[in-house]
Amino acid sequence: MSRLNLDDFSELIERPDSGVRRDAEERRERLTVPPGALGRLDELGEWLAAAQGAVPVRPVERPKAVLFAGDHGVAALDVSGRPAGTAHTLVRAVLDGASPVAVLARRAGVPVRVVDAGLDCDPELLPEDVVRHRVRRGSGRIDIEDALTAAEAERAVRLGMAVADEEADSGTDLVVLGDLSVGGTTVAATLIAALCGTDASVVTGRGGAGIDDLAWMRKCAAVRDALRRARPVLGDQLELLATVGGADFAAMTGFLLQAAVRRMPVVLDGVVSAACALVAQRAAFRAPDWWLAGQVSGEPAQAKAFDRMALNPLLDHGVTVGEGTGALLALPLVQAAAALAAELPLRPDQPRAEDASGEGGSD
Template identity: 80%
Template sequence: MSEDRLNLDDFGDLIERPDGGVRRDAEERRLRTAPPRGALGRLDELGVWLAAAQGRVPVAPVERPRMVVFAGDHGVAELGVSGRPAGSAHTLVRAALDGTGAAAILARLADVPVRVVDMGLDCDPGELPAEVTRHRVRRGSGRLDVEDALTAQEAERAFRAGMAVADEEADAGTDAVVLGDLSVGGTTAAGVLVAALCGTDASVVTGRGGTGIDDLAWMRKCAAVRDGLRRARPALGDPLRLLAVTGGADLTAMTGFLLQSAVRRTPVILDGVVSAACALVAQRVAFRATDWWLAGQRSGEPGQARALDRMALDPLLDQGVTVGEGAGALLALPLVRAAAALAAELPVDAPADAPVGAPAGPDAGLDAT
């Protein structure tokens, strides 16, 4: 992609589907292993998907996963649409860095390193490590119900920052990304994006977020999504403009990250409604990008359900985790690792030309690939 001009149409040419020939080889190999086909449920499907994504059979273990979390504050939170005070997302970031946040605890349990990327927190950058704040575009995002969340220039900077993070992870050897968000007001921005791209009303996509807001706050949130949707509709033909109008710096960066991860053939596990909304925008840019993502879990947020349905992504788990941070996606990572291990280590019992269900020959147990 050109360094001096950001042309989103380039992604349509740069992103390829996972290797179809390798997928067929992986399916054939699975037919020659025990237990019988279907006995492992979705682990079979995951193993084949991983093989195609990696371009190799047998699949390699998932040994270097990383949780990448984009952070930002949204001006719309001033309307009381969240259970947290406006401009307080930096407290969530500090908990993630200190290891006391929900996702940080799960990441430690799973031995997965966590990377936090500040794109638009409403705090002094000196309060956080330079490695966290080096991509920051601005301090907080504009109030999407009455003004653009970002200028056009800020949107491009945020999008490019997300791409740069994807390149850094791919160059470092990350073999799977757990994608999360740390924000206040982010689910409201996500609701606007989903409603705009799915052609639905505000009330259909508006949930209660990770803080479990009460009925009055939910009504305020619906009104904010409705007002944001009115402003977003004229930008539907231009995904980057749409993100500038309503997405904010963190969601814009996540969208760039998802697309560039697909270019770099890096599998990504989506978390809740925020990552699903960004994925929906990214799909609008390059439809093949969806093939590089997994939906980690069903959060129960109506906006997430709409977005995943539009992308035909079936969540691996149904845990109703709405805390964000990447926690729900992280819970799905052991399934992905298990699928890789089974696909790689189950012994091949029958020659390639043997009918399915044929008894093992004298070389049973030898990998014929």
């Protein structure tokens, strides 16, 4: 197998269909509801039409929440609100239906898929379909050592690509992307600081579990030390993920890139998915056109990443729990935008037209 080069995705990823988007905008001008009256829902409907290549836009009927799980060695520095090596408890809560994302997904009828990329636990603690793709047990302590070997980083990226292909092939029409990690926000802050050229204190937040001032200072120091290791490898995204990323980060990056290749829209959640998206953007500049920012998590690094990618979050409700929860909360807005764009009637003076896909149908 030839060595994976993430830069190759730049040639593979196309933007959503701009011609279809123009058709969707023109159709919007002919609806009974005045232009601008639906605010950002109009923009969402047009974006989704371009992603689908269809006017009127089709409803989002088969969404899926995909959560990548992993533990990070840097959590041993007491930089997280949870003990190191306990991400498997987050996974178990999701599988048992006892976590926020599980509750919301159940109410919305959205299936949840958990992928163990690098949990630090005995595989017997979790179902086989969760742990079977694990790249390694935990990731290295990024302030003093590499998170992964080069081979492990490539394997993790290919895992994410394979998951994206499986979802696209199964008919998933939109993915809510999240993470289940301990130490993940420290890794995310490092990646975003490295890619945005900022200092540790600018990007370091308090994580979804919340930490006190002393832990925040330890976290800043860990990000600062990891940044020194990250900067020399900024020219190679795969090496960057191996040096200061982790198996779950590499897998999520591969997922995002391959989802864009397969023209499958993704709603990003917290700072971890934002960091992976920023790495993916570095490899393929068109990729962010396939993503939505679901929510503001309160992490300064997330704001930096979304700003760099020109992504404007849909929600700001102060939800910091992570795990895909905020992105799942944004899903009804996307579904509402699609329904309004497709089902609102045209003004009586407007002719009926076939959709832009060439298939006959009524508006």
